[in-house]
Amino acid sequence: MWLNGTGTLVDSVVTNCTATVTGGGVYFTAGTFRSNLVTCCSAPDGGGAYFAEAATVSDSAFCGNKASSKGGALACEAKDVFFTNCVFEANVAFDDSGVINSCPGSVVFEDCLFSGNKSTTRRSGVGMHFGGVIRRSRLVGNGSNDSTFGGVLYLEGTSLLANCLVANTVGGKGAIYGINGTIVNCTVVSNRCNAGGAMWSTGGKVHNTIFACNVTGGGAVVSNWTDSAANAKNCCIEAHDPTVLGEGSISKDPRFADAANGDFAIASRFSPAYGYALSDPSVKADFAGAARNPDAPSCGALEFDPSDETFGADILFEREVYAAGADVTFTQLRVYGADFAEDYVSDPGDAVMVDP
Numbered sequence: 001m002w003l004n005g006t007g008t009l010v011d012s013v014v015t016n017c018t019a020t021v022t023g024g025g026v027y028f029t030a031g032t033f034r035s036n037l038v039t040c041c042s043a044p045d046g047g048g049a050y051f052a053e054a055a056t057v058s059d060s061a062f063c064g065n066k067a068s069s070k071g072g073a074l075a076c077e078a079k080d081v082f083f084t085n086c087v088f089e090a091n092v093a094f095d096d097s098g099v100i101n102s103c104p105g106s107v108v109f110e111d112c113l114f115s116g117n118k119s120t121t122r123r124s125g126v127g128m129h130f131g132g133v134i135r136r137s138r139l140v141g142n143g144s145n146d147s148t149f150g151g152v153l154y155l156e157g158t159s160l161l162a163n164c165l166v167a168n169t170v171g172g173k174g175a176i177y178g179i180n181g182t183i184v185n186c187t188v189v190s191n192r193c194n195a196g197g198a199m200w201s202t203g204g205k206v207h208n209t210i211f212a213c214n215v216t217g218g219g220a221v222v223s224n225w226t227d228s229a230a231n232a233k234n235c236c237i238e239a240h241d242p243t244v245l246g247e248g249s250i251s252k253d254p255r256f257a258d259a260a261n262g263d264f265a266i267a268s269r270f271s272p273a274y275g276y277a278l279s280d281p282s283v284k285a286d287f288a289g290a291a292r293n294p295d296a297p298s299c300g301a302l303e304f305d306p307s308d309e310t311f312g313a314d315i316l317f318e319r320e321v322y323a324a325g326a327d328v329t330f331t332q333l334r335v336y337g338a339d340f341a342e343d344y345v346s347d348p349g350d351a352v353m354v355d356p
Contacts, residue, residue: 007031019043022075023050026067035059038073042066045101046075047091054080061087062099070096071127079106088126090116097127097154098142112137119144124154124172129158134164136287140230143170151193155181155204162186163287165264165301169193174200175214182207185283187264187293187301188224189213189256197223206231206246208277210254210264210300212238236299250276254300266269266304273299274306292322 001017003009003026010032018041025041026033026049033055038048039062042319048065051057051074060083062073072091086109088099098117100107110340114137117125125142142152144198151172155161159181169175174196175188185208188198197214199206209232216223220241229237234248242251252272266274275296286292287301298304 001025002027002029003031003033004029008174009033009036011035012037014038017041019050022046023051024067027052029053031069033060035058035276037061037063038065039063040065042068043075044069046071046073047093049074050075051078051081053078056082056084057086058083059085061089062091063089064093067093068095069093070101072098072119074100076100076107081107083107083109084111086188088112088114088117092117093119094121095119096122096354098144100132100184100304101129107131108133108135109137110135113140113207115141119146122146124177125152125169127154131159133160134162135160136163136289137165137283139164139166139169141168141170144172146172151175151191153177155179155183159179160184161285163285163301163331165189165287167191167262167264174198176200177312178202178204178206180204184208184280185286185297185301187212187275188211189259189264193223195223196225197221199225200230201225201229204231206235207233208235208280208283208297208299210238210273211240211348212236212256213259218238234276234299235279236276248276248278259322264300265302266298266300267321269304269306271298271304274304 017025020337022043024043024047025038029052041048045354048062049149065073070093073088091098098119114126118197125144139152144151151169153176155178161183164186165174167190169191172193176199178201181204183206187210189212191198191214193216197216198211211224214224224237225240230246232246234250236254237251238253254273255267255271257265257267275328277299286303292302292303295334
């Protein structure tokens with residue numbers, strides 16, 4: 001389908017279409033594109049769609065498209081292409097980048113879901129090299145068979161990843177491979193890659209981001225960042241050598257609410273990631289749209305609001321508990337941020353002996 005001039009494609013399904021060069025389902029030069037499904041289409045480049053001119057694409061899904069070369073879902077050579085509230089799912093490139101290959105710097109994705117996309121040979125499950133922006137989006141379950149570049153993203157040029165969740169990547173050299181670009185206020189968790197479980201970085205800027213629960217080498221080795229993290233500023237990188245962290249970064253457990261069940265929000269104001277980030281005027285709201293604390297924002301994609309925190313009948317001790325002389329027994333105790341070898345958490349009603 002060729003959409004040109006003042007053409008409109010709304011509330012439509014484009015399926016099982018093929019092109020010999022680019023844009024298997026839609027070849028877009030101008031018009032309106034809203035609330036559409038492009039599925040099971042194919043082309044050498046941009047299996048689902050090709051955008052040649054500026055466009056706004058909203059509330060649409062690109063699913064199950066294939067490219068024999070690059071960009072399983074999209075080929076996008078134009079500037080000023082804006083995708084909002086879109087889904088990219090189960091797209092495949094047999095050479096390069098499961099969703100999109102080259103991105104001019106003004107191609108933007110906001111409030112989107114990237115899930116189950118894959119590059120079978122080269123580069124990344126989503127792509128994004130040479131520029132592009134992804135904000136307030138989820139990138140989950142993407143992957144690549146390439147051991148040279150990132151399993152989900154290959155960031156280069158002016159690429160920006162902000163307020164995003166990157167999780168459950170399989171394969172690649174790090175979930176994210178960064179030559180350049182910027183990552184700010186993201187949560188990168190539970191990725192399993194061939195090398196560098198979360199981040200393989202040779203440059204760029206990484207600020208206010210959480211890296212945790214990532215593994216490499218078939219899952220045997222915890223790897224939240226490969227080698228030096230000198231370009232990580234005010235980040236929380238679990239289980240990393242603190243001597244090779246960037247300015248203001250820490251190596252601590254971020255204390256997610258329920259990581260085992262996919263809840264990667266900060267559990268309480270006693271998380272090391274709470275209020276630890278640098279204020280960034282370009283990131284005024286979090287992944288869910290909640291306002292960032294302008295003075296002391298938190299690391300990661302989700303801001304924590306301490307006014308939502310409740311403790312019931314628990315007795316709360318901040319930071320340190322000291323008991324001199326005889327042993328002290330507490331009842332219904334929950335200890336946060338205690339200065340012990342471990343933090344002790346009791347079930348309600350149990351008695352806990354705390355020996356500092």
